[in-house]
Amino acid sequence: MSKLVVIGDGMVGRRFLEAVTQRDPSWDVTVLCEEPRPAYDRVRLSAFFDGVSAEELSLASDLPGVEVRLGEAATEVDREAKVVRSASGEYPYDKLVFATGSYAFVPPMEGADLPGVFVYRTIEDLENIKAHAEGKRHGVVIGGGLLGLEAANALKLLGLETQIVEFAPWLMARQLDEAGGGVLKQHIEKLGIGVDCSTGGTKIEAVDGRLRMDTNREGVSYDTDLIIFAAGVRPRDQLARDCGIAVGERGGITTDLSCATSDPDVYAIGEVAAMEGVCYGLVAPGYAMAEVVADRLAGGEATFPGADMSTKLKLLGVDVAQFGAFDGPLATTYLDPANGTYAKLILSDDAQTLLGGMLVGDAEPYPLLRASVGGKVPGKLADLLGGGEVEGALPDGAQVCSCNAVTKGEIMGAIHEGCHDVAEIKACTKAGTSCGSCIPMLKQLLAEGGVEVSKAVCEHFTQSRAELFDIVKVTGITTFSELIARHGTGSGCDLCKPAVASILASLSNGHILDGEQAALQDTNDHFLANMQRNGTYSVVPRIPGGEITPDKLIVIGQVAKEFDLYTKITGGQRIDMFGARVEDLPKIWRKLVDAGFESGHAYGKALRTVKSCVGTDWCRYGVQDSVKMAIDLELRYRGLRSPHKLKSAVSGCARECAEARGKDFGVIATEHGWNLYVGGNGGFTPRHADLLLSDVDSETLVRTIDRFLMFYISTADRLQRTSKWVEGLEGGLDYLREVIVDDRLGICEDLDAMMAKHVETYADEWKGVIDDPEKLQRFVSFVNAPETPDPSIEFEEVRGQKFPAGTTERSQPVLLGTPVLRSSQGK
Amino acid sequence: MEPICAFDRLVPGRGVAALLADGSQVAVFRLLDDSLHAVSNQDPFTGANVISRGLVGDRGGEPVVISPLLKQAFSLKTGVCLDDEAVSLEVYAVEVAAGEIRVGALSEVKASA
Ligand code: SRM
Ligand SMILES: Cc1cc2nc3c(=O)[nH]c(=O)nc-3n(C[C@H](O)[C@H](O)[C@H](O)COP(=O)(O)OP(=O)(O)OC[C@H]3O[C@@H](n4cnc5c(N)ncnc54)[C@H](O)[C@@H]3O)c2cc1C
Ligand code: SF4
Ligand code: FES
Numbered sequence: 001m002s003k004l005v006v007i008g009d010g011m012v013g014r015r016f017l018e019a020v021t022q023r024d025p026s027w028d029v030t031v032l033c034e035e036p037r038p039a040y041d042r043v044r045l046s047a048f049f050d051g052v053s054a055e056e057l058s059l060a061s062d063l064p065g066v067e068v069r070l071g072e073a074a075t076e077v078d079r080e081a082k083v084v085r086s087a088s089g090e091y092p093y094d095k096l097v098f099a100t101g102s103y104a105f106v107p108p109m110e111g112a113d114l115p116g117v118f119v120y121r122t123i124e125d126l127e128n129i130k131a132h133a134e135g136k137r138h139g140v141v142i143g144g145g146l147l148g149l150e151a152a153n154a155l156k157l158l159g160l161e162t163q164i165v166e167f168a169p170w171l172m173a174r175q176l177d178e179a180g181g182g183v184l185k186q187h188i189e190k191l192g193i194g195v196d197c198s199t200g201g202t203k204i205e206a207v208d209g210r211l212r213m214d215t216n217r218e219g220v221s222y223d224t225d226l227i228i229f230a231a232g233v234r235p236r237d238q239l240a241r242d243c244g245i246a247v248g249e250r251g252g253i254t255t256d257l258s259c260a261t262s263d264p265d266v267y268a269i270g271e272v273a274a275m276e277g278v279c280y281g282l283v284a285p286g287y288a289m290a291e292v293v294a295d296r297l298a299g300g301e302a303t304f305p306g307a308d309m310s311t312k313l314k315l316l317g318v319d320v321a322q323f324g325a326f327d328g329p330l331a332t333t334y335l336d337p338a339n340g341t342y343a344k345l346i347l348s349d350d351a352q353t354l355l356g357g358m359l360v361g362d363a364e365p366y367p368l369l370r371a372s373v374g375g376k377v378p379g380k381l382a383d384l385l386g387g388g389e390v391e392g393a394l395p396d397g398a399q400v401c402s403c404n405a406v407t408k409g410e411i412m413g414a415i416h417e418g419c420h421d422v423a424e425i426k427a428c429t430k431a432g433t434s435c436g437s438c439i440p441m442l443k444q445l446l447a448e449g450g451v452e453v454s455k456a457v458c459e460h461f462t463q464s465r466a467e468l469f470d471i472v473k474v475t476g477i478t479t480f481s482e483l484i485a486r487h488g489t490g491s492g493c494d495l496c497k498p499a500v501a502s503i504l505a506s507l508s509n510g511h512i513l514d515g516e517q518a519a520l521q522d523t524n525d526h527f528l529a530n531m532q533r534n535g536t537y538s539v540v541p542r543i544p545g546g547e548i549t550p551d552k553l554i555v556i557g558q559v560a561k562e563f564d565l566y567t568k569i570t571g572g573q574r575i576d577m578f579g580a581r582v583e584d585l586p587k588i589w590r591k592l593v594d595a596g597f598e599s600g601h602a603y604g605k606a607l608r609t610v611k612s613c614v615g616t617d618w619c620r621y622g623v624q625d626s627v628k629m630a631i632d633l634e635l636r637y638r639g640l641r642s643p644h645k646l647k648s649a650v651s652g653c654a655r656e657c658a659e660a661r662g663k664d665f666g667v668i669a670t671e672h673g674w675n676l677y678v679g680g681n682g683g684f685t686p687r688h689a690d691l692l693l694s695d696v697d698s699e700t701l702v703r704t705i706d707r708f709l710m711f712y713i714s715t716a717d718r719l720q721r722t723s724k725w726v727e728g729l730e731g732g733l734d735y736l737r738e739v740i741v742d743d744r745l746g747i748c749e750d751l752d753a754m755m756a757k758h759v760e761t762y763a764d765e766w767k768g769v770i771d772d773p774e775k776l777q778r779f780v781s782f783v784n785a786p787e788t789p790d791p792s793i794e795f796e797e798v799r800g801q802k803f804p805a806g807t808t809e810r811s812q813p814v815l816l817g818t819p820v821l822r823s824s825q826g827k
Numbered sequence: 828m829e830p831i832c833a834f835d836r837l838v839p840g841r842g843v844a845a846l847l848a849d850g851s852q853v854a855v856f857r858l859l860d861d862s863l864h865a866v867s868n869q870d871p872f873t874g875a876n877v878i879s880r881g882l883v884g885d886r887g888g889e890p891v892v893i894s895p896l897l898k899q900a901f902s903l904k905t906g907v908c909l910d911d912e913a914v915s916l917e918v919y920a921v922e923v924a925a926g927e928i929r930v931g932a933l934s935e936v937k938a939s940a
Binding site for chain 2: 459460481490491492493494496497498516518519520522523524526527531533534535777778781782783784785788790791792793
């Protein structure tokens with residue numbers, strides 16, 4: 001078998017391994033990977049600070065015939081002997097591939113090696129930055145390009161006051177012209193990040209446990225805790241130099257269009273390659289090189305097709321993109337200083353062909369424009385520049401995903417062969433799997449391909465939940481029978497009835513068991529308790545914010561004892577009592593209500609809990625009163641019916657003990673107020689919530705949550721948690737902010753009024769039953785024998801409490817501390 | 828036929844459970860058109876006596892009750908589970924006489940079917 005050695009398991013190296021094993025599995029491949037972990041998505045590196053774990057960033061997969069040697073750097077290449085050496089081994093090769101990438105460039109500067117000075121390239125770099133930032137106040141980022149902006153945002157997320165120092169006269173000088181750089185600066189400063197252009201650091205020294213950086217400007221120096229160099233990258237070509245392989249003038253291993261180096265048995269791909277003298281600092285050209293070499297090794301004739309250098313900044317709330325040519329015969333620009341948008345398109349001299357352009361502040365047309373480079377201008381210039389509605393059909397040959405070189409034609413082909421959503425297109429074509437900026441385009445192509453995802457609630461209503469909500473709101477219909485008679489067919493089912501019940505409850509807030517509504521409620525809502533597997537119920541009283549007095553704890557204990565209920569602390573900071581017989585429910589509620597409890601809506605698609613941490617009350621780190629805020633929020637939104645359940649939490653500081661970012665709306669205290677996060681989820685598909693507002697006062701916080709909830713309730717699908725709803729919002733978080741903060745649709749007054757009505761008319765549902773003899777009648781096991789409990793329900797005792805009969809039989813035995821035999825573990 | 832309760836006790840669109848003399852449990856439903864249906868109360872999938880607490884509606888026109896536990900639909904006419912035809916509920920005869928609901932024993936239905 002022929003031996004192939006690859007040096008470097010980075011993004012491009014990994015893509016090469018995938019390509020080569022797919023095309024020609026006969027190679028015996030060894031990969032030397034200097035980093036302690038196999039390839040990961042460096043492009044999404046900053047997501048690490050958003051809580052995305054190293055595992056989630058991983059690109060590694062088991063490939064046949066490939067051995068990856070983790071944590072082992074190549075130290076020498078002996079081209080005579082055709083062998084690569086490392087500190088611990090020797091690897092002979094027939095063919096060798098350099099995929100060693102780049103290193104972060106640190107300009108020669110006194111003090112650049114001091115502790116507290118970092119670069120921004122690997123997961124370890126980020127871990128070190130994070131550890132160092134703990135408890136610190138201020139950070140400086142040197143470099144205001146794509147990478148520097150990402151790094152600055154990361155410091156901001158870590159809670160540091162952040163300053164960018166850039167040598168060039170404006171930000172992102174390689175992608176933007178001066179006007180664009182100026183508009184971008186406004187946006188960055190709005191994020192609370194300082195920008196100092198035309199300035200270069202000259203010297204760093206340690207002063208009183210902090211760092212001081214002097215600059216080339218008279219009298220300007222920065223006192224800071226942490227400095228990140230993001231001043232560019234340089235190819236890691238030393239190993240190649242040492243073994244006499246030709247390198248370019250400005251560095252990088254020189255290759256021809258087939259990626260071959262001056263030694264025909266040695267290839268170079270990715271950032272380390274100087275393809276005909278040019279190094280590319282983006283992943284897409286690297287991927288193309290990986291494909292070229294894989295093809296060559298399988299006997300093919302592929303050559304490098306040229307590179308699309310389009311880029312889009314991946315910063316929350318700041319849209320910047322550049323595509324195609326930077327300059328050209330004809331340029332047309334649009335500047336809107338009030339809204340902070342700038343657009344420039346570069347055209348051929350007859351103004352017919354799009355050559356390139358840049359967008360700042362609003363990059364919505366970016367995927368369309370980028371895919372149209374080299375072709376006809378895809379719409380009216382005024383619309384393209386001014387953010388109007390753009391409709392343009394792309395030619396089949398247009399490249400939609402430039403990271404993975406996938407054309408519109410290939411995507412349409414995949415759709416016709418049965419890909420029905422973005423996930424399937426990703427799996428089929430790889431489009432959308434890298435930077436993700438083409439995903440809006442993929443959605444548009446799905447629509448163009450006639451794939452329509454039905455949002456109909458069920459067979460009885462062709463409308464979506466949001467449409468039914470509007471119908472009910474506009475027509476004032478108050479009963480299901482009228483709604484289905486006028487707008488649906490048949491007699492309803494378990495999908496549409498609870499959905500309509502929830503809409504009616506959101507809009508009117510009468511008792512959910514009043515009149516005809518009683519017939520619509522799901523079983524749990526119908527009995528205001530959660531049905532368990534043996535037909536008994538669980539009872540969860542509300543314990544706002546998780547705060548409870550000893551007296552109330554005692555009452556819960558007494559009630560559980562009296563009715564012989566199993567008790568458990570839930571994951572939502574409250575107490576659940578299980579095993580209640582249906583006829584006991586009102587008696588249990590009576591005792592609880594008399595002691596000041598009310599329903600916790602554990603059964604409803606409604607607000608569940610607002611968890612809290614102890615915050616300033618007790619904790620030495622707390623910066624705001626998180627308990628009080630949690631209680632206030634829980635009391636405000638209790639009883640609010642919604643498309644799915646709603647959960648929340650409030651943490652007293654950035655340590656986040658209440659896990660607010662896993663919630664539908666989460667609040668984290670800051671020195672100056674509160675940060676609001678929305679769209680988090682635990683459960684089946686966990687998702688961290690996105691930052692919607694930072695450092696706001698309590699009033700703004702509550703008002704924004706009010707609107708967020710009511711906008712969600714008005715427009716979400718049936719059983720769509722806020723996480724999916726936020727993800728599905730066209731225009732994303734920015735759009736959400738525009739609607740509920742800037743009132744772009746002019747609906748905020750309406751949303752506020754809906755919430756005010758909810759707060760005013762809230763009443764406890766349990767009390768509503770125990771005070772109403774007609775409703776009480778329903779809480780019996782048998783209509784013809786109201787006093788008889790269901791004789792088929794039996795219990796048994798386990799760990800000192802009662803459980804449904806048969807529990808012991810069902811449970812798997814737990815082997816305490818018994819070692820598992822190796823031979824029984826499989827391979 | 829055993830008397831169960833007054834017809835007016837039933838909320839349109841919901842069911843109640845009744846205990847028959849032989850100890851078996853029956854779920855009786857009043858639909859929106861005031862028609863009555865009776866099936867066994869025991870959910871064949873879980874063994875719990877909860878069918879009476881399920882939602883009712885239709886699937887393609889067939890009147891159904893949906894088990895509140897794991898949400899399978901059962902035909903109120905034949906008792907057959909629409910999600911798994913090997914499973915079914917027993918169907919009981921039901922009638923209203925002098926404003927009172929009466930349910931027939933299993934065997935009587937079988938005999939008349
Ligand atoms: C009791 C409790 C488990 C416990 O002993 O700790 C629980 C129990 C149930 N959970 Fe849960 N969940 C409980 C906390 C959670 C949490 C943790 C939290 O809230 O902090 C989560 C993850 C957070 C989240 O929702 O994002 C959670 C995610 C789920 C999910 C998945 C939701 C999703 O979006 O994927 C379901 C299924 C569903 O709702 O469709 C679910 C459904 C259920 C149901 C309703 C299942 C059912 O239909 O029978 C259970 C009924 C409980 C009952 O009968 O009282 N439960 N469940 C917790 C009650 C909390 C409370 O006080 O209200
Ligand atoms: C924060 C950040 C954001 C970015 N954002 C984007 C973006 O939005 N779009 C975009 O296109 N690109 C972006 N990039 C650039 C992109 O990550 C690179 O272009 C891409 O990773 C290059 O892949 P590569 O395999 O050539 O190099 P790398 O991914 O750097 O991999 C090289 C690997 O080789 C290893 N190595 C080096 N020498 C040796 C040796 N002697 N022995 C063994 N192993 C060795 C290195 O440790 C490294 O793991 C970003 C980069 C960063 C850091
Ligand atoms: S989140 Fe902060 S304030 Fe709250 S308990 Fe944890 S460390 Fe203390
Ligand atoms: S353009 Fe980057 S993933 Fe498609």
